[in-house]
Amino acid sequence: MSAQPDLLIARMKSGDQTAFTRVYDRYQEALHGVIFNIVKNKDVSEEILQDVFIKIWKNSDSYDAQQGRFFTWALNISRNASIDYLRSKRHKDGLKNLSSDNFVDILETSDDLDTATNAIYLKKWIEKLEPMCVKIIDVIFFKGFTFQDGAKELDMPSGTLKTRHRKCMMALRNMILN
């Protein structure tokens, strides 16, 4: 387990490009996964990932540690950029529609993930997860719904959603980190 690299983030904020490279190395894969889960297209996901890191580099000053984790900040940028893309004309003109697939559907059906080692591990973990957990984690983490909106989407009280989300994450965490 590693702490947030505050030193690197501070150096990146002051314009140190080497620090930016390290920050990129640390976060790019997870952010790429979040983006791909939303746009479902490898080439587009790479373009958006690139745009996200350009935003991170240009706007790193606006990251305020008082408001939360660096990962959370970057996660929001990634989700917003992906959702903006889906709403854009370019998307509507040709590519796939916004579907209600969750991350497990994508994990199981996407050819682009067939050979990815991380995906192979993830499949093993997900098999042991309750189906409701998949829906909950998809809505809260990947799609970034507030828990009130997520509760509406999943048709359960928001308090229940919050505690179930915690339980699901604990189950996943025991598999992933142990």
Add this chain to the structure above:
Amino acid sequence: MYDGIKKHDIELMDIQELINSGDLELYVCGVLDLERSIEITKELKNNISLQLEVQQIEETYMKLASGLAPNKDELDLYDKLEAIIGGDNTKNNSNSRSNYLGWAAAISLLLASSYLYMNNANLTESNSNLEEQIVAVEQDKEILNSEIENTMTINNNYEEALNFIKDKNTVKVNLAGQKGFENSYATAFHNSVENVTYIDVAGLPQAPQGKSYQLWSLTLNPLTPTSLGVVENSESLLRIENANASEAFGITLEEYGGAEGPNLEQLYTLGVIK
């Protein structure tokens, strides 16, 4: 004694309650409202077990999301990114220059000699490019090493502090704000077997320019202060060797660097070991 235990228990309960509430997961997901996120960041600052919890939550999400990242040509992607953010300013015009000089050399010896001269300049330039790259790699290494070192130190300090706080001989002493400084507070953890005290002064306002906070160990009958040194405003726990028979702790504001004896007019916080 009962008061101390009660308060300590309540704090532990609050922490467990926060962990169980599911809010920390939502905090990492970025779906809480801003006000609640800021509150949680504040809670985290003063609590190592909460920090560890959040790190584990974050790591789980990161691993989960990484499982959905398609394979890609990472170098190519980073090169494109680097070109856009304008980092690679290395001039790369040696080809056109060589071609031009090659042509010129065919015309006259004078130009041929200048070709040799310029070719040498090219070599010097590519040599200096290589040198720049070496410097960049070294800087890279330096940053990584210092990151590892920092992380290791932080981890070791956390672990040490956590073990110390958990030790059965460690007592927690709440240093309450005194008259005129009611909003200030500090927390000491004292272990009279190990002769060590940890002090957390995150609840003191920033010391004014030219002043320092000073920590005192006190015996009560008769009231005798012994200086434990100057403490900087800091969010992390400060470790102090303390072989005194401490019965209470106080913090005063003194001239920069500390004083021989405490200035009781400027007694910010005080707490008795119960």
